[in-house]
Structure formats: C-alpha cells, structure tokens
Amino acid sequence: MCGIIGVIDRGRQCMDGSRIREALASMNERGSGEGAGYVAYGIYPDYKDYYALHVFFDNIREHKVPLENLLEKWGMIVHDEQIKTYEQPGLRKIHTPWRYFFRPNPSMMPKSISPEEDIITYLVMKVNSERNGALIFSSGKNLGVFKAAGWPEDVANFYRIQDYKGYLWLAHNRYPTNTAGWWGGAHPFNLLNWSVVHNGEITSYGTNRRYIESYGYKCTMHTDTEVVAYLVDLLVRRHGLSEELAVRAFAPPFWEEIDRMPPKEQELNRAIRLAYGSALMNGPFAICVANENLLCGFTDRIKLRPLVTAECGDRLFISSEEAAIRTIDSDITNIRMPRAGEPVIGRVYS
Amino acid sequence: MGEVRINAAGMPYQILNQRIRALVAGGEKEIILDNVLGQRFIGDGIRGEDVTITVNGVPGGDLAMFMSGPTVIVHGNADHAPGNTMDNGKVVIHGSAGDAVAHSMRGGRVYVRDNIGYRGGINMKQYQEKRPILVVGGYARAFLGEYMAGGLVIVLGIDGVTPVSERGVGSGIHGGEIIVRDSIDPACLGGGAEQKKMTNDQKKAIRPILEDFIRTFTLDPEPILSAEYSRIVPASRRPFANKYTWE
Numbered sequence: 333m334c335g336i337i338g339v340i341d342r343g344r345q346c347m348d349g350s351r352i353r354e355a356l357a358s359m360n361e362r363g364s365g366e367g368a369g370y371v372a373y374g375i376y377p378d379y380k381d382y383y384a385l386h387v388f389f390d391n392i393r394e395h396k397v398p399l400e401n402l403l404e405k406w407g408m409i410v411h412d413e414q415i416k417t418y419e420q421p422g423l424r425k426i427h428t429p430w431r432y433f434f435r436p437n438p439s440m441m442p443k444s445i446s447p448e449e450d451i452i453t454y455l456v457m458k459v460n461s462e463r464n465g466a467l468i469f470s471s472g473k474n475l476g477v478f479k480a481a482g483w484p485e486d487v488a489n490f491y492r493i494q495d496y497k498g499y500l501w502l503a504h505n506r507y508p509t510n511t512a513g514w515w516g517g518a519h520p521f522n523l524l525n526w527s528v529v530h531n532g533e534i535t536s537y538g539t540n541r542r543y544i545e546s547y548g549y550k551c552t553m554h555t556d557t558e559v560v561a562y563l564v565d566l567l568v569r570r571h572g573l574s575e576e577l578a579v580r581a582f583a584p585p586f587w588e589e590i591d592r593m594p595p596k597e598q599e600l601n602r603a604i605r606l607a608y609g610s611a612l613m614n615g616p617f618a619i620c621v622a623n624e625n626l627l628c629g630f631t632d633r634i635k636l637r638p639l640v641t642a643e644c645g646d647r648l649f650i651s652s653e654e655a656a657i658r659t660i661d662s663d664i665t666n667i668r669m670p671r672a673g674e675p676v677i678g679r680v681y682s
Numbered sequence: 683m684g685e686v687r688i689n690a691a692g693m694p695y696q697i698l699n700q701r702i703r704a705l706v707a708g709g710e711k712e713i714i715l716d717n718v719l720g721q722r723f724i725g726d727g728i729r730g731e732d733v734t735i736t737v738n739g740v741p742g743g744d745l746a747m748f749m750s751g752p753t754v755i756v757h758g759n760a761d762h763a764p765g766n767t768m769d770n771g772k773v774v775i776h777g778s779a780g781d782a783v784a785h786s787m788r789g790g791r792v793y794v795r796d797n798i799g800y801r802g803g804i805n806m807k808q809y810q811e812k813r814p815i816l817v818v819g820g821y822a823r824a825f826l827g828e829y830m831a832g833g834l835v836i837v838l839g840i841d842g843v844t845p846v847s848e849r850g851v852g853s854g855i856h857g858g859e860i861i862v863r864d865s866i867d868p869a870c871l872g873g874g875a876e877q878k879k880m881t882n883d884q885k886k887a888i889r890p891i892l893e894d895f896i897r898t899f900t901l902d903p904e905p906i907l908s909a910e911y912s913r914i915v916p917a918s919r920r921p922f923a924n925k926y927t928w929e
Contacts, residue, residue: 358720361695361742589849592869634850635800635824638762638781653761654780655720655740667759669780669799671848672824 334519334531335359335484335505337651338620339660340627340678345646346374347501349493355659356484356503359652362531365422366513367506368487369479371520371527372498373624376474379433382410383452386470386477388427388515395465396430402459406451407436415478420490423482427467427515429491431476449524449569453549456523460516460552467516472525474624479504479518487518499680502622504529511554521553521561525623528564530557531652532637535615543610563611564621575621575628576675581608583633583673620650626679635672642667648678685712695721695742706733706752714738718758723747725754731771743780746773749790762799765792768814774898778820787814787833795899796820801828806858808832817895824848827914828872832858836888838895838906839863846870852914856921861888865912874921880911 337355341347349370356368376384385403389395403409415429438447441454456468470477475498478491484505488494504519510533511517520527534540534556541551541559547570549562560582567578581604585593590601605612616636620629629650631639642649642657642664649657654667670676686705690698698721705713706728715724718739725735725746733752737745743762746754750769759777765784773792781799784792789812797820804825806814814833821843827835828850837860839845845862852860853872865877889907896903 361722586849635781638799640780653720653742654759655742655761658719658740667778669778669823672800 333362333507333509335362335652335656336503336519336529336531336618336620337649337656337660338500338502338529338622338627338629339647339649340500340622340680341647342678342680343646344374344499344680346497346499348495348497349488349501351660352501352503353485353488353493355651355656356488356505358656358659359505360483362507362652363484363505364507364513365483366508367479367481367515367518368484368504369477369506369518369520369529370488370491370493370501370503371470371475371477371522371622372493372496373472373475373500373622374498375476375496376433379411380474382433382435383448383471383473384476385432385434385468386415387430387432388467388469389430390427390465392428392430398464399459399466402455403432403434406440406455407434409434416492417490418492420482420486423480423486423490425490426481429478446569452524453565457548457550457552461550463552469516470522472522472527472624475522475525475527477520477522477527479515479520481513481515481518500622500624500627502527502529502620502627504531508555509533510556514554516553517555519557521558523561523565524569526561526564526569527622528557528561528619530560530617530619532617532619532632533615534559534613534617536613539610540613560613560619560621563613567608567611575626575677577604579628579630579673579675580604581611582613583630584612585673586633618652624680626677628675628677629670630675631670631672633673639676640667640669641676643678646681648676650676685714686710687714687716689717690715690721690739691717691719693721695723699723699726702735703728706730712736720761722761725749725752728752746771749773759796760794765790765814765816768792770812776899781823783818784814784816784833784835787816788812789814791815791817793895793898794818794820798822801825803827803830803833803835803860805829805831806833806835808858815891817891818845819895819899819901822846825850825853825872827852827855827858827860827875829854829856830858830860831856834858834888834891835860836891836895837862838892838909840901840906851875852916854922855914855916857916860914861911862914863909863911865910866914871914874917875914876917878913878915880913884913885911 436451441447618637722742731751745764762780837845852875
C-alpha cells in the first residue's frame, strides 16, 4: 500500500508545493514513514537548458570530488550548490543532497543519435551501480526530485517544498513491503525527464529487469519501480512508441479480449503483445508517469490498486484517493475512476 | 437527546473516531459530521440500532467496517470498501463508492445511489438469518461478486446504463446471488457463474428491497419496478469441486 498523487497544469501555470504536501499527508495511512518524495517540473527556469542532477552524497569530503571529476570528463558543470534542507525532528539526515547543472559534451559519444541523453543515462547508470558514496536520483531538465526516508510532511518540510513552483507535480508516500526503506528507494524514480511514482508491486520484476538490462539499463535501487522508469524511457524515447501504446504494452488486453476485437485492432494488439511481452507488467499496481509535456496514470489490467482522476480548468489530477484531490481543489466535481489498464493522459498545450 | 455536530475539517481520523465512539457510548443517537475529507474508518465497530451518523463530505476507506446496527448516511462519495465485514445496520451513500464495496459483508444493507468500483460484494457471505444486501443504482465495474459465498447484490443500471460491462462477474461465486437489470453480456460472466432470467416470484421477493432503495433516494419507482432482471448464480452447488480437491 502506498499513496500517490499527480497534477498537471496544461497551461503551465505554476503551483507551489504546499497543497501537494497537504494532499499527500492526507494519505499518511498509506505509508509507513519510511519514504516519501516529490518531483516538480518547471522549477529551474534560469538553468532550463542544462541537466539538473540531484545527488545524494554519503560524505561530502570523500565522495564529491570523484563525482565531479567524472562529470567534468563527460561535460561541464555550469553551476552547483548544496540543496537547501531544514532539520526535522522526525527525519534522520543520512545523505547530503546536492544539485549540479550540467552540460554534457556530445562529442564524447560521436556514434549516438542522442548523445546528450545517452551520456546522462550512462552517467546515472555508472554512478548508481558503482555506489561509491554518490547516487544520482534526478537527472532531467528544469525539474527536480526531492525525496528521503520519512513521512510526507517531514520530507516536504526538510526540503521546504513550498518554496518550489512547478506546473507538474508527482508525489508519493511509501509503504515498503518487499525491500527495506531507504533514501534511494523512495519515489519518485527519475531518469532524464521521466519520473515515476507507483503503488503496488510488480511481480514480473525479474522478467522486466532482465529485459531492460539487455538494453544497458542497470537496476540499482533494490525496488521494483525503477524498471518502470527505464521501460518508459526505452519504449517511448528510444523506440518512439506513443505513451498510449507504451501503456498498452505494460498492461495489455487479455488474449480473449483481443480475439473479440475488429481485425485491425487485433493485429495491432497482437503485435504489441508479441514484440513487448517482456515489458508486460504483472501484479497489482497504480502508476503515474510524467515528463515535461505530460502526466499519465494507469493501473494493472485487473485493477488491483486504486486510481481516480479529476479535471478542473487546465488541471488534471490523478490520485489513489478522491479526498487527496479535494485537498488541493475543493471545487472538483468530475471525479472519475479509469478502467483497468486505461491510460489517463494530460498534456501541456503546445 | 438532540443531535450532535462535529466539524471534522482538518481533524485526524483517530480523534474523530474516538469522539464518535465516546458520543455513542454516552447515549447520543444523532451524530452529524461536517466537512469530512478523507477520514478513514468512520463508524467502525460501533453498535446500537437507533444510532445514525450523517457524514457530510468525502470519507476515507473502510467506512462502517465491522459495524453492527447503526445507520451511516454519506452525502458525498465514499472511498474503498464501505461496509467491509459489516455485521448489521445500514450504509447509504448519496454518490459513488470505490473498489471492494461491501467486502466480506455478513449482514445489513449498503445502498449506493450512483456507481461502484471494482470487486463490489467480494467475499460476501451469509449464515442463517444473516443475509447482507448491496444495492447499486448505477453501474458496477469488473469482478462484481467475486468469490461470493452468500448474500445479495443488486445493480439497477438506472437511466439505461449497462449494470456491468466488464469481465469476471461472479468469478468464483459459490453462494448468494447477483441481480442485474435486463441481463449482461455472457462474455462478462466469470468462471463458475451462470446467468438466468428472473421469474415473477423471484422478482416479487426483491420488490420490498427495491421499494426501500427508491424511498431512500426519492427515485422514480416505475422504471425500476417494471424492468426485467436477471440472476447470476453459481453454476452448480459445488462449482469448484474439481479445482481444489480431487475426489
């Protein structure tokens, strides 16, 4: 059991983090105080052209210089600073969060068609698998993940989440069940501009992990959710599938449902299931995925976890509970429960 | 005694529920909760057939769990599992409800004016004079009455909505019955479930329940009482005899 909430303002009007904190805290019962986190898009307008790397250091003196040497080898650090934190009685500060605004040097990957993104992905995988006292937990442009092991309000107050203003927010309250709670295991999980929050468990983790690792991704967070971030990156960014089709691959229709579809639909759905059988996710889950242009929510195909949505003006809300959405906006009237496996997508206006 | 009002705005559910319990223990019969937003476990385990709790707002999950006797009226939507393992009494929801409504319910009634989520009536049971009843005005989602062992689920599909248009209805049902207006697509039936036309006698037997539902929500009786209904019941007395045991 975990609690999730996401909101996108399609007109890119920014919201500060205070309401999202209240909404997440209203679902405290869904967590166990072992992990909470937030991601906000649009928070670094002054550095929007650079990759904002958020790093957990175990020890500044020992681990900072090696990471900076690595970054300088692959590009240029434009600016860096400690992420401001504020001591909370209920939260033990295990790591020191730091941010780098980084410009990768494309000539370092001459054979790649997307060298900047591939350099960032390479660096995240390398640093996080070597575990040398540094962990890159956020690596997109003009966005930032803020997470820790603690209750939603403590984590929000630790980062003073209300000081950040974003047009798209995801937040997560964790109840770890299969692995221990730790800072890196808190959600959201992020790679490049993709962020993921997840309630449930992915029982097909082994299959999904083997599949994704065959494409060079490395699973390092001791929890199932990170495969979702890498699968979305693979299917949408690298293979060029639409978000709708990617969700279809993750939570596809059952074979007997495909048999009842019109011939053209049958062909498409069979092709997806055959091509992406190893990306199919089993087990109970409700997931929200975001990138700089969209918010997408969906559940497993037999709906073993809750998910409700609502729209109000330019805003789309997705959450585990209706009351959490109403905590942000009490005027909501059109609460809706999507069907199992149905993607609900809100895109910014172009 | 008169009615007691509690302003639940911003109140943690533990404190709210402690206050409700204290009021019921002190003999209060009419309790009104205003500005409820997400508070869980309201009315859980309370007893007393003459107690009424009115919830103005959107309560959190497991409303009226283990409740035995009282009436809970919600003016708003309910979250997951209202009526969870409820023993007796009545839950009336003037809105919709989430997944697993009336989960493992063992007695009393749950009325939902609009729609319910997935797995409504899952694991409902009955024993001797105890027969739980769930009535839904709108539609229900997939796996309605999953693993039902007893009790009664009625989905009315008011205003012409299809009562259930998703899979797994009565999947694993081995007791009790699910009644839907008209009938559902046989492809939506779950394993071990069978759909039958309702006879006039059977329809007559549920008429008092329909009339009570109509009165509760002040609905137009004609379309509900004159409609045709179907029953979804276990396909045999022991539909899963060969699934888990070998004889």
